[in-house]
Amino acid sequence: LREGMAQNERMPQLDLVLEGSVNGGGTGEFIGQPFNDAFDNRPSYTAGVRFSVPLGPDERDARHKRRRLETVQQALQTRTLVDTVLLELEVSANELATAQNELVERAEALSLAKADQKVIEERWAAGLGSGAPTGSDGVFYLDQLLTGLDRLTRAELDFAEAQSTVMVARANLSRVKGT
Numbered sequence: 001l002r003e004g005m006a007q008n009e010r011m012p013q014l015d016l017v018l019e020g021s022v023n024g025g026g027t028g029e030f031i032g033q034p035f036n037d038a039f040d041n042r043p044s045y046t047a048g049v050r051f052s053v054p055l056g057p058d059e060r061d062a063r064h065k066r067r068r069l070e071t072v073q074q075a076l077q078t079r080t081l082v083d084t085v086l087l088e089l090e091v092s093a094n095e096l097a098t099a100q101n102e103l104v105e106r107a108e109a110l111s112l113a114k115a116d117q118k119v120i121e122e123r124w125a126a127g128l129g130s131g132a133p134t135g136s137d138g139v140f141y142l143d144q145l146l147t148g149l150d151r152l153t154r155a156e157l158d159f160a161e162a163q164s165t166v167m168v169a170r171a172n173l174s175r176v177k178g179t
Helices: 002-010 032-036 059-129 135-177
Strands: 013-022 043-052
Touching (some): 002 059
Antiparallel strands (some): 013 043
16 A cells, blocks of 8 residues: 555646636725735636656655555565474374374384283283293292383383474464464
8 A cells, every 4th residue: 555655646746726816805805805805906716737747766765665565575575474383284184193192103003012011911821820930930920010010111101202202293283273
């Protein structure tokens, strides 16, 4: 809008000038008396046209160029802002997809760790049921049991971290969407 106004100011000007006067009134009389005095105080009228064309660069041309540059600058700023928002949206969507894939993998790892632990516990129980584990067998199964518990605990921790990562990624995606 400002650029259009500056462009209109830059165009040649054509003015119609009208002027009217009544000679008299210097003696304190109203216009009616001098107007009726046809010899000394006649009304006068002037009409004319004024045409103005700037020759060479002037202030109006400079103002138009400045407004044009402002318009281009604002368009580029808007484009940069839109590109930034789209990039943030794409990055957030990719982060969410990656976090969800990792959550699925961690859930699968947790399931496998639970199954493995169950097998080890069944072997431990079977070893105790057939008689007390002796010597190295008992130590071996106890070591396997503790290692399995450690692996299960680590898998549960990794799964919990993956869940929190998914929640953070969802929150970031919602923020970028503006919700």
